Amino acid sequence: MFYFRYLGAELRRRKGRTVLTATCLALGVGLVVAVTALSAGLDEAQSEVLEPLTGVGTEMSVSRPMEIEQGGAPPDAGGGPIGLDDLGRAGEKFDTYRYVSTDTSFPAAKRKRVAAVDGVDATAVGLTLSVAHVSGVVPEQSASASSPAAGAPPTGSSASGGPPDSINFDTTIVSGVDTSNPDLGLLTASQITDGSYIAGTGDAVVSQSYATQEDLAVGDTVEVGGKDFDVVGISSGAVGGQPSDVYVELGRLQKLADLEGRVNSVEVRASSAGEVGAVSGRIESAFPGSEVTTSSDLADQVSGSLVDAKNLSGKLGTALAVVALIGAFGITTLVTLSSVAKRTRELGTLKAIGWRQWLVVRQVAGESVLQGLIGGLLGVAVGLAAAAAIGAAGISLDASLAPASGMPSPPGGGAPPGIGGPPGADAAASVASTVTLGAPVSPGVALTAICLAVAGGLIAGVFGGMRAARLRPAEALRSLG
Amino acid sequence: MTSVTSGTDTNGKRDTMSGNENDSIYRLDSVTKVYGSGATAVTALEGVDLGIASGELVAIVGSSGSGKSTLLQLLGGLDRPSAGRLALGGLELGRAGDADLAAIRLRTIGFVFQQFNLIPTLTAGENVEVAAAPLGFDGATLRDRAAAMLDRVGLAGRAGHLPSELSGGEQQRVAIARALVNEPEVLLADEPTGNLDSATGEQILGLLRELWRESGMTIVLVTHDPAIAADSPRVIRLADGRIAGEDREPLAGVG
Ligand SMILES: Nc1ncnc2c1ncn2[C@@H]1O[C@H](COP(=O)(O)OP(=O)(O)O)[C@@H](O)[C@H]1O
Numbered sequence A: 001m002f003y004f005r006y007l008g009a010e011l012r013r014r015k016g017r018t019v020l021t022a023t024c025l026a027l028g029v030g031l032v033v034a035v036t037a038l039s040a041g042l043d044e045a046q047s048e049v050l051e052p053l054t055g056v057g058t059e060m061s062v063s064r065p066m067e068i069e070q071g072g073a074p075p076d077a078g079g080g081p082i083g084l085d086d087l088g089r090a091g092e093k094f095d096t097y098r099y100v101s102t103d104t105s106f107p108a109a110k111r112k113r114v115a116a117v118d119g120v121d122a123t124a125v126g127l128t129l130s131v132a133h134v135s136g137v138v139p140e141q142s143a144s145a146s147s148p149a150a151g152a153p154p155t156g157s158s159a160s161g162g163p164p165d166s167i168n169f170d171t172t173i174v175s176g177v178d179t180s181n182p183d184l185g186l187l188t189a190s191q192i193t194d195g196s197y198i199a200g201t202g203d204a205v206v207s208q209s210y211a212t213q214e215d216l217a218v219g220d221t222v223e224v225g226g227k228d229f230d231v232v233g234i235s236s237g238a239v240g241g242q243p244s245d246v247y248v249e250l251g252r253l254q255k256l257a258d259l260e261g262r263v264n265s266v267e268v269r270a271s272s273a274g275e276v277g278a279v280s281g282r283i284e285s286a287f288p289g290s291e292v293t294t295s296s297d298l299a300d301q302v303s304g305s306l307v308d309a310k311n312l313s314g315k316l317g318t319a320l321a322v323v324a325l326i327g328a329f330g331i332t333t334l335v336t337l338s339s340v341a342k343r344t345r346e347l348g349t350l351k352a353i354g355w356r357q358w359l360v361v362r363q364v365a366g367e368s369v370l371q372g373l374i375g376g377l378l379g380v381a382v383g384l385a386a387a388a389a390i391g392a393a394g395i396s397l398d399a400s401l402a403p404a405s406g407m408p409s410p411p412g413g414g415a416p417p418g419i420g421g422p423p424g425a426d427a428a429a430s431v432a433s434t435v436t437l438g439a440p441v442s443p444g445v446a447l448t449a450i451c452l453a454v455a456g457g458l459i460a461g462v463f464g465g466m467r468a469a470r471l472r473p474a475e476a477l478r479s480l481g
Numbered sequence B: 001m002t003s004v005t006s007g008t009d010t011n012g013k014r015d016t017m018s019g020n021e022n023d024s025i026y027r028l029d030s031v032t033k034v035y036g037s038g039a040t041a042v043t044a045l046e047g048v049d050l051g052i053a054s055g056e057l058v059a060i061v062g063s064s065g066s067g068k069s070t071l072l073q074l075l076g077g078l079d080r081p082s083a084g085r086l087a088l089g090g091l092e093l094g095r096a097g098d099a100d101l102a103a104i105r106l107r108t109i110g111f112v113f114q115q116f117n118l119i120p121t122l123t124a125g126e127n128v129e130v131a132a133a134p135l136g137f138d139g140a141t142l143r144d145r146a147a148a149m150l151d152r153v154g155l156a157g158r159a160g161h162l163p164s165e166l167s168g169g170e171q172q173r174v175a176i177a178r179a180l181v182n183e184p185e186v187l188l189a190d191e192p193t194g195n196l197d198s199a200t201g202e203q204i205l206g207l208l209r210e211l212w213r214e215s216g217m218t219i220v221l222v223t224h225d226p227a228i229a230a231d232s233p234r235v236i237r238l239a240d241g242r243i244a245g246e247d248r249e250p251l252a253g254v255g
C-alpha cells in the first residue's frame, strides 16, 4: 500500500522529528507507567501489611461498643469502679483481678444471628478482656474520701494523691479464642510464628510483643487471672488490628471472668471480598448496636513511611504524570504544527497534483499517530525500566497500624481511682511492619500507556491535519516558489 | 470522471491548424483575479479573454509580476477567478467545488513547477506513484506505471534514488513523469527551466516538446525566457495582468 510506504518514509527520513516526538511521548507515558506501577506496588505493600490482620480481605470483626447509658455502666463493664474501700481495711494486704471490656458482651448464641446474614461464610466468637491485677496494701485514707469522680486526673495534688507505692497494678489483654475453627477468629493457626496453636484449656499463645516484653518463650508459663497457662505458641498480628497479649481457650477465660456463655466479638468471613461492604451493612442492621470493622477500615489506620509514600505517589506522582503527559502532548502538537508549516510546499504539491483534502489530512495525522505508537512502545519500555529500577532498589517502607479505639481504658469510671491508667497498652495494641517496595506493571497499564501515546499522536495529528486542510494549494506553491 | 474534453485527438499526429474555436479545451471570458481586498487589493489579472485549443502548445511570457503564475493557477484549478468565466472542457472551474477541482487536477491536469516540488522523503519512483496512488491501483500496477513513466523521461533505473541524490535536471524529469503518469489532457508548467542551467533547461524543453508531439496533450508553459518563447507555436504576452499581444508561428513545433 503506497500510503503506508509514504508514512514509513516520512518517519524514517525525518528522523529528528520522529525521535523528538516519540521521545517526548515515551517520557510522558513512561512516567505514567512508572507512577502507576509505583502506586500498584504501594497498594501491594499495604495489603501485605494488612494481610495478616485481615485474612484475604473477606474478614471482618463484629463487636458491640459500649453505650454509656444514663443508668450507669452496663453490668458487664468490669464490675464498676474499683473503690479502695472494696479492697479492705487500711493496712490490709490485697490481691485481686478485675476483668474489664470496652465492648459490651453478649450471649455467644447471638453468633447465629450473624451467621444467618446473607453473604456470611463462617463465623467465630471471641472474648477479649483487659485483665487488671491489683495487689498491695490498702493505704491510709478516710472512707468518705474514696471514689473520686470518674475522669479525675490520675495523678494530682488532691487528697486522693498519686498511686501509692504500696499498690501494684498491671494489665494484660487476654483473648478467649474459639478454637473449634483455627482458620477464623481472634487467633488463627496461620498467625502462629513459633510453637503451635491452642490445643487444650491449659494452653496459651502469647503475642510477639508481649513475649519480648515479658521475656517469654514456648515452654514457659504465663499467669492469667491467677492461673498458670503453658505457653505453646507465639503469634504475629491479630485480626482487627488489636492484638491481645495472651490468647487462651474461650471457655477458660469465660470461667475466669465469670462471663460464662458470653462473648464480645464475632469474627466473620464473607463469601466474597467484593461483598464485604454489603455484608457488613446487613450485619449491622441484623444485630442492633453492633459495629463491623472491615479491612478497608483498617487501611485508613495504617501510618508510617508507607502511607507517606502512598500519599506522595497518589498526589505528587499523579500530578507529575499528568503534567508530563500534557507537556508531551503539547510538544508533539507543536512539533507537528511546525512540521506542517515547514512542509507547506510538499503538502500544497500533494493537493495540486490531485490529492483530496482527506488524503492529505490522513497523511499528516497518520504520521503523528504512528509516532505516538512508537512513543507508546518506547514509553512502556521506559516505564518497565523505571519499575524494574524501583524493584531493584529494594526500598523498604515501614507501616504501623494503630488500633481503631483504645482497647483499654474502659469508660464510665472503670479505671481504678488514684491509680495510673494501664501502662503501655496503646503500644501493645498496634502492629508495626516493614515491607519492601515493588512496582509491578500490568499488561492493562502497558496497553493504556500505548493508547495514551497514540491519543497524544492523534491530538497532534488532528491539529496538524486541520492546518494542512486549511492550506490552499495555490498559496502553498507560491509561498516558497 | 474520465474526461472533461471532447473531440481531442489523443493518438498522435498533430494538426498544425489547431486552435479553432470548436476544438478549444480552455475558454476564458474577462477573467479577473484580485488578491486581497480594500486598500491592499492587488489585481493580478484583469479582463483576460483567451481560448486554448486542445493539443496546443502555448507559451505565456511577460515580466515578473505580470500575472503569468496567477493565470496558470487558474487554468490548473488551484484557484478560482474573482470575476469572469473560465471553462475547462465544458466545466466552469470558477463554480466547481474543492472536491471536483481536486478530481480534475488528479485526472485531467498535470503540473510541473519551477522548484520541482518533489517529496524529499520519497524515491523517484515513489514521487511518480504519489500522483497515481489516489486512483486506487494496486502496488504492483502503481510501480509498473511509475517505472514506465520514468523510462519515458529518460530515468530508467533511477527509481530508487531520493531527490537529493538526483541532479536538478533529473529531478525535473521525475516531476514531469509525475505530471504525466495519469495521462492528463493538459500539462501546465510554470517556469520549468527557471531553476536549471541553460543546457539542462534546453534538454527539459526538448523532452516536453517530444512528449507533446507524441501524446497530443495540451501544454501551457510559463516562461520569461524569450528563446523558449521563440520556439513555441503560440506565444501569449502578458503585461500588468492583461494580454498585451500574441504571436503564432504555425510551423513551429511540427519539426
Ligand atoms: N497570494 C497573493 N496575494 C497577494 N498578491 C499576490 C498573490 N499572488 C500574486 N500576487 C500578486 O499578483 C501579481 C501577479 O503575480 P504572479 O502571477 O505571481 O506574476 P508572475 O508569475 O508573472 O511573476 C503580482 O503583483 C503579485 O505580487
Ligand SMILES: [Mg+2]
Pocket (backbone or CB within 6 Å): B068, B069, B070
Ligand atoms: Mg511566476
